[in-house]
Amino acid sequence: MATSARYHSHYDVIIVGGSFSGAACAKRLVDSGYSTLILEHKKLPRHKPCSGIVSPRGHRFLLENFGPVPDEAVHSPKTCRGVVFHYPSMLSMPMDFHYGPTLHLNRKYSDHWALLQSGADVHERTHLESVEDKGTSVEVIARTEGEHIRYRARYVMGADGPNSTVVRSVYPGYEKTIPWFKVKQYFHERIDCPLDDDYFHFWVHPDLGFYTWSHLRNEGQIVGVGYGAGDDLNKRHERVVSYLEEKHGVRLKPTEKREGSINNFGLSLINRYVFGKGNIIITGQAAGFLNIIAEGMSCALHSGAIAGEATVDALRYNNSIQDTYRKMISSEVKRCSDQWNPFKIIFGNPHEADFMAALKRHSRSDRRRIIRDIWSFLRPWGKYGWGRQIVTQAVFRRLIDAYAPSRWL
Ligand SMILES: Cc1cc2nc3c(=O)[nH]c(=O)nc-3n(C[C@H](O)[C@H](O)[C@H](O)COP(=O)(O)OP(=O)(O)OC[C@H]3O[C@@H](n4cnc5c(N)ncnc54)[C@H](O)[C@@H]3O)c2cc1C
Secondary structure: OHHHOEEEEEEEEEEEOOOHHHHHHHHHHHHOOOOEEEEOOOOOOOOOOOOOEOOHHHHHHHHHHHOOOOHHHEEEEEEEOEEEEEOOOOOEEEEEEOOOOEEEEOHHHHHHHHHHHHOOEEEOOOEEEEEEEOOOOEEEEEEEOOEEEEEEEEEEEEOOOOOOHHHHHHOOOHHHHOOOEEEEEEEEEEEEOOOOOOEEEEEOOOOOOOEEEEEEEOOEEEEEEEEEOOOOHHHHHHHHHHHHHHHHOOEEOOOOEEEEEEEOOOOOOOOOOOOEEOOEEEOHHHHOOOOHHHOOHHHHHHHHHHHHHHHHHHHHHOOOHHHHHHHHOHHHHHHHHHOOOHHHHHHOOOOOEOHHHHHHOOOHHHHHHHHHHHHHHHHHHHHHOOHHHHHHHHHHHHHHOOOOHHHOO
């Protein structure tokens, strides 16, 4: 296979994945004058299942690095004020984003726009199959329209999302060592929906699923469910729809469309990031970056930019890219893992909406009910054995003011 492959020209850096982490990384490299190619296996602009609520920090990154987001890259309603947590006791907790509403992105166009703004060369419909580190360069084998192509670059960046081929290629068998989670979103026409349309709604409810959400998009209502990879999400979804009708008066027409994806949730909770080997580094969700309630765009953008800066440094001064990247990325590790750190949640306000302030707005007895509800929501997660690891990592964070790099792959 590889021997008959056509050869493509040599690049300083090849980035696998044409999404936000790839675009942010490419922007740093192109701005510093390095030849950069992005490989994207879908035809562009490509669809991506996502709620599209970019956090204020992610929105600022887009503005500062790529400019104002064009209208076609935003869904209706254009903005989102914040998140409402709903509990089994029927208490709810609205939390507004810091600095006001943020954008509701249409990932098909926002990602393509960011990609174009980066200035990198892009080969679409080009699926990465494998990477091989040759010591002073990396050989990349990809496939486009049935034909194999070889590329060569000084460095390669895996920015190819949760189910990363780069990670699989660098760490064979890795995918069998972590739990996988399925999420699916279902699109409905609305009959009646009393939920506040200005917010993203999330149910902290153990009987509904690990990840249950709903919000308005383009006149329709999205209902999403997430669970372990072996679960029947269609059944879960039916249950959520009945629950929403019974408890919240939400009446929806039958599902018009559904779309799902598989996710590597959990790595940021327990500080088990995957950053690559030799001349290959990993960034974005492929590396494990995912903030609370699966907000992944801001950390994809920031980690991607850091990966780009580390690569510029390695190219310019002939430094070890691994040492440089691992040093530089620790700031984003702190930001992301702090979101799950119980000490930070209680004393530090690590999110972009104030959970503790929202909790304090409730009476003492309601606060107790909410804490009980959160505890019962966390119980089914016990089988992953993350609780003790989260607490140990939180203690480390206090003692050495960092999350231990020894836990990263
Ligand atoms: C249902 C759902 C809702 C979400 N809602 C939100 C939200 O509201 N707000 C938020 O901030 N985050 C949300 N997220 C998370 C967010 O979408 C991701 O964390 C973020 O997009 C990660 O960015 P990335 O650049 O690391 O990877 P991705 O966005 O996953 O992009 C990876 C890219 O690599 C390409 N690719 C993959 N394999 C290959 C290959 N072998 N060869 C070439 N190309 C390849 C893919 O086509 C894709 O374009 C949601 C996720 C899901 C699943």
